[in-house]
Amino acid sequence: MKVLFLNGPNLNLLGQREPEIYGSMTLADIEEMVREHADRHSVEVAFQQSNHEGELVTQMQQSASDFDYVILNAAAYTHTSIALKDAIIGSGVRAIEIHLTNVHAREAYRRKSMIAQACIGSINGFGASTYILGLEAAILHNKANH
Numbered sequence: 001m002k003v004l005f006l007n008g009p010n011l012n013l014l015g016q017r018e019p020e021i022y023g024s025m026t027l028a029d030i031e032e033m034v035r036e037h038a039d040r041h042s043v044e045v046a047f048q049q050s051n052h053e054g055e056l057v058t059q060m061q062q063s064a065s066d067f068d069y070v071i072l073n074a075a076a077y078t079h080t081s082i083a084l085k086d087a088i089i090g091s092g093v094r095a096i097e098i099h100l101t102n103v104h105a106r107e108a109y110r111r112k113s114m115i116a117q118a119c120i121g122s123i124n125g126f127g128a129s130t131y132i133l134g135l136e137a138a139i140l141h142n143k144a145n146h
Contacts, residue, residue, distance in 0.1 A: 001042075003138050004067040005034065005131065006059055007049040008075035014100075022100050025128045034131050041139055053077055057087040064091040069138040071096045071131070078103070078113050088118035094141070098134040099124035 015026035031047050038045040063070050088095045102125030123133045
């Protein structure tokens with residue numbers, strides 16, 4: 001099984017950006033944690049991050065032929081990007097939406113996800129562990145559907 005972790009804007013600033021909200025781990029730290037977990041389950045993982053909506057759309061479109069799942073932390077684009085939602089639907093990729101924080105306990109504008117309708121599920125609020133939970137969800141979903 002192959003899984004792409006696709007990260008949106010400002011996630012490259014993890015570890016320095018509002019650590020009281022997003023934690024002290026960097027994106028590289030999270031990637032290493034996920035790699036170790038993926039290795040234990042014989043899952044191949046790749047990671048991409050972009051601050052540009054169009055690049056995320058392109059990566060989503062291209063992922064369908066290369067990956068079984070995309071675990072997507074669209075960050076701020078979660079709440080605004082119809083284009084990203086359309087790319088998930090149009091590519092036919094199985095996407096799982098994740099967020100480090102509990103978006104439902106934050107500002108009102110963060111409670112609406114434009115991409116949720118296109119994803120098979122959503123996990124949020126568990127900090128860096130959300131990435132591991134996303135991977136586990138993909139593994140379980142894959143087992144249940146094969």
